[in-house]
Amino acid sequence: MSARLNGRALDELRDLARAQPLARALARMTAALAGREGYLLWRGHALLPSEAGLPLVDAAAAERAPGELTLCDDPLAEAHGLRLAVAAGDEARGIEAGELGLCVLALRCGLALRILDMSHRHLAERWSFGKKTLSHQLVKASFSTVHAGLEQLREQARLRLEQGWLQGLEEEQRELSELTGQAEKLMGGHGYLQDGSHGVSYLSMLLYSVYGAECEA
Numbered sequence: 001m002s003a004r005l006n007g008r009a010l011d012e013l014r015d016l017a018r019a020q021p022l023a024r025a026l027a028r029m030t031a032a033l034a035g036r037e038g039y040l041l042w043r044g045h046a047l048l049p050s051e052a053g054l055p056l057v058d059a060a061a062a063e064r065a066p067g068e069l070t071l072c073d074d075p076l077a078e079a080h081g082l083r084l085a086v087a088a089g090d091e092a093r094g095i096e097a098g099e100l101g102l103c104v105l106a107l108r109c110g111l112a113l114r115i116l117d118m119s120h121r122h123l124a125e126r127w128s129f130g131k132k133t134l135s136h137q138l139v140k141a142s143f144s145t146v147h148a149g150l151e152q153l154r155e156q157a158r159l160r161l162e163q164g165w166l167q168g169l170e171e172e173q174r175e176l177s178e179l180t181g182q183a184e185k186l187m188g189g190h191g192y193l194q195d196g197s198h199g200v201s202y203l204s205m206l207l208y209s210v211y212g213a214e215c216e217a
Helices: 007-019 022-034 075-079 097-123 137-163 170-185 188-192 198-212
Strands: 039-041 045-049 056-058 069-072 082-087
Touching: 007 022, 007 097, 007 137, 022 039, 022 045, 022 097, 039 045, 045 198, 075 082, 075 198, 082 198, 097 137, 097 170, 097 198, 137 170, 170 198
Parallel strands: 039 056
Antiparallel strands: 045 082, 069 082
């Protein structure tokens, strides 16, 4: 198990994904897993910043040449400063898949919290049925339910890491997808505007698809 990965590191990843561009959080994830900041190539795929910067690091913690990659067109990812890349061939497995899965869970929790923040800002000045929208019991309950669910997932991830239970995260990832969907509903149709929550939700699923989906190593 990586000596750098602990509960504090998972919280840092969550908080970065909540408040900062995802590229920064991905660089910190690579540092926690491989001991150096960069962008992780995993099973032939990588999420990279649109602008050149830190190196590409493969799953054996070795630097890879960017010229070996094929960049894919993905307008939603590019709107958030990221590019999806594909590399031919395969690479060694120097990084524990379960540790990476916990990092992805933390990042996705941060993105879900970002959507909650967006929803709160969106609803803060809105009124419905003669009352501030945020004062309605159903709205308050929705915020509370999602936040509590995300906090429970955070605690489960920390316990898994402490106990070394690193495999079988599919249930947590599925639950997180459901909580993200509930957070998105608070934005209503505004979530699909260019600066809405839909792009953040898409990033969460892209992150899971590239780094979090479990399969045989």
